[in-house]
Amino acid sequence: MISLTNTMTKTIKNICCIGAGYVGGPTMAVIAQKCPEIKVHVVDINESRVAAWNDPNVEHIPIYEPGLSEIVAETRDRNLFFSTKVDEAIDQADIIFISVNTPTKTYGIGKGMAADLKFIELCARQIARVAKTDKIIVEKSTLPVRTAEALKDILHNTGNGVNFQILSNPEFLAEGTAIDDLLDPDRILIGGDTHTAEGQAAMQTLVDVYAHWVPKAQILTTNVWSSELSKLTANAFLAQRISSINAMSEICEKTGANVDEVARAIGMDSRIGSKFLKSSVGFGGSCFQKDILNLVYISKSLGLQEVADYWEQVIILNDHQKLRFAKNIVKTLYNTVSGKQIAMLGWAFKKDTNDTRESAAIYVSDYLLSEQADVIVYDPKVKTEQIYADLEYLGHHDSETIRQRVKVVKTAKEACQNAHAIAVMTEWDEFKSLDWKSIYDDMYKPAFVFDGRRILDQTSMEALGFNVNIIGN
Numbered sequence: 150m151i152s153l154t155n156t157m158t159k160t161i162k163n164i165c166c167i168g169a170g171y172v173g174g175p176t177m178a179v180i181a182q183k184c185p186e187i188k189v190h191v192v193d194i195n196e197s198r199v200a201a202w203n204d205p206n207v208e209h210i211p212i213y214e215p216g217l218s219e220i221v222a223e224t225r226d227r228n229l230f231f232s233t234k235v236d237e238a239i240d241q242a243d244i245i246f247i248s249v250n251t252p253t254k255t256y257g258i259g260k261g262m263a264a265d266l267k268f269i270e271l272c273a274r275q276i277a278r279v280a281k282t283d284k285i286i287v288e289k290s291t292l293p294v295r296t297a298e299a300l301k302d303i304l305h306n307t308g309n310g311v312n313f314q315i316l317s318n319p320e321f322l323a324e325g326t327a328i329d330d331l332l333d334p335d336r337i338l339i340g341g342d343t344h345t346a347e348g349q350a351a352m353q354t355l356v357d358v359y360a361h362w363v364p365k366a367q368i369l370t371t372n373v374w375s376s377e378l379s380k381l382t383a384n385a386f387l388a389q390r391i392s393s394i395n396a397m398s399e400i401c402e403k404t405g406a407n408v409d410e411v412a413r414a415i416g417m418d419s420r421i422g423s424k425f426l427k428s429s430v431g432f433g434g435s436c437f438q439k440d441i442l443n444l445v446y447i448s449k450s451l452g453l454q455e456v457a458d459y460w461e462q463v464i465i466l467n468d469h470q471k472l473r474f475a476k477n478i479v480k481t482l483y484n485t486v487s488g489k490q491i492a493m494l495g496w497a498f499k500k501d502t503n504d505t506r507e508s509a510a511i512y513v514s515d516y517l518l519s520e521q522a523d524v525i526v527y528d529p530k531v532k533t534e535q536i537y538a539d540l541e542y543l544g545h546h547d548s549e550t551i552r553q554r555v556k557v558v559k560t561a562k563e564a565c566q567n568a569h570a571i572a573v574m575t576e577w578d579e580f581k582s583l584d585w586k587s588i589y590d591d592m593y594k595p596a597f598v599f600d601g602r603r604i605l606d607q608t609s610m611e612a613l614g615f616n617v618n619i620i621g622n
């Protein structure tokens with residue numbers, strides 16, 4: 150790691166964060182809580198999202214994340230502000246975090262693989278236009294390695310005499326545990342221009358912000374390219390573990406081995422470790438797939454075909470896992486689900502979040518709709534319109550069919566009433582303690598249950614009469 154020698158840091162009074170999403174909102178709320186002397190302005194062009202952040206009822210903020218509403222209640226309008234006044238916030242800020250979305254490109258060169266950097270570039274151009282005083286620009290979004298170079302080009306060619314220092318400070322929080330992850334991070338990573346005194350001073354300034362609550366030994370400083378690449382690498386390694394255990398789950402199903410027992414046995418080897426070995430219907434979330442596709446694209450662009458193929462396999466296996474789960478439902482229900490009612494328990498991509506991006510539930514439901522099933526969804530945190538929008542976005546079924554065949558209900562029990570089968574898609578805690586006996590009584594027989602999260606106990610469910618299919622058993 151780089152040790153910083155220049156300690157000529159700036160006193161920070163104002164921070165601006167562009168992007169009030171799953172990263173910008175929680176991250177800035179924690180900075181505001183831990184740095185009460187700094188004013189933190191979170192700005193976004195999405196007016197309804199900003200309005201929701203400012204909703205007088207703090208339970209209505211747009212992101213559900215345990216512990217978040219309490220911090221927002223404490224800091225909002227004290228030193229945490231949400232607004233659409235992007236120019237104003239840029240103008241006042243000493244540090245500007247860019248935390249906008251970087252989705253997979255859906256057009257042109259790199260379509261379906263490369264990260265779409267148009268939102269990042271728009272931010273850079275807006276900063277270049279508005280800024281009149283020196284600023285530290287922080288890449289918080291996950292970006293391809295060497296993006297800082299493009300930002301530098303745009304910012305340094307403004308000709309307005311403003312000095313910009315560009316830092317990379319990727320975010321490692323996971324949704325559902327974002328607040329714990331932010332309050333007690335494994336590490337904070339800050340990459341910058343280590344060769345110049347100005348670069349080092351900028352890095353030190355950001356170190357000082359985090360040092361309000363993170364022990365200095367856990368704040369790593371590197372060159373900017375290492376920092377950018379470390380973020381993609383971390384997500385690729387995490388996703389690879391899930392695809393690895395999911396690959397074993399299929400072998401388990403064919404051989405009588407139990408994937409949790411295998412995971413436990415290997416996880417006790419300290420070189421392997423026990424985390425991230427939970428077999429599932431496939432990983433979802435806004436980032437694993439997008440970041441690996443981006444890594445594959447970068448590898449290909451660098452002429453590294455074997456490296457690209459290696460990482461692409463993580464995605465191929467994940468797609469396979471979702472598809473084989475859906476196909477197994479149809480096969481087990483005597484090769485047809487046409488006109489049958491399938492209860493989907495859970496729609497979010499993991500528990501304790503209302504985020505549905507790339508959730509396996511979307512793909513499994515889409516497949517079941519193609520087989521003419523009726524799908525009844527229950528999720529404790531996801532809104533009905535989001536579920537319809539997710540299915541419409543795939544474009545395989547028209548809106549009318551989706552709204553006819555997919556019903557969203559308010560309880561798990563309601564979803565399972567008169568169902569032919571239940572699919573557990575999200576590991577919400579409440580699903581473990583449902584009254585499974587009365588659910589069984591209300592279903593068509595044989596009553597099938599497909600557990601894509603391994604939260605149900607095979608023996609006790611079978612004792613109730615269910616026909617039980619658990620991924621990896």
Ligand SMILES: NC(=O)C1=CN([C@@H]2O[C@H](COP(=O)(O)OP(=O)(O)OC[C@H]3O[C@@H](n4cnc5c(N)ncnc54)[C@H](O)[C@@H]3O)[C@@H](O)[C@H]2O)C=CC1
Binds near residue numbers: 235435
């Ligand atoms: N969601 C997650 O758990 C994590 C996400 N990341 C990365 O953080 C970045 C942001 O992700 P999320 O917060 O999930 O995205 P998000 O989609 O929830 O939020 C991004 C926000 O940026 C706003 N925005 C876009 N362009 C803008 C502009 N020019 N001016 C003002 N606002 C603008 C959008 O309206 C949106 O509200 C991505 O690069 C992602 O890969 C990194 C770690 C965790």
Ligand SMILES: O=C(O)[C@H]1O[C@H](OP(=O)(O)OP(=O)(O)OC[C@H]2O[C@@H](n3ccc(=O)[nH]c3=O)[C@H](O)[C@@H]2O)[C@H](O)[C@@H](O)[C@@H]1O
Binds near residue numbers: 431432435498
């Ligand atoms: O860059 C990002 O967006 C973030 O991506 C992930 O966080 P997140 O996607 O929010 O949630 P995870 O806990 O990683 O879960 C991702 C998916 O993998 C699944 N998963 C996770 C762990 C496991 O053992 N098995 C498994 O199937 C989850 O159910 C979920 O669908 C990373 O864990 C974060 O470090 C990273 O900052």
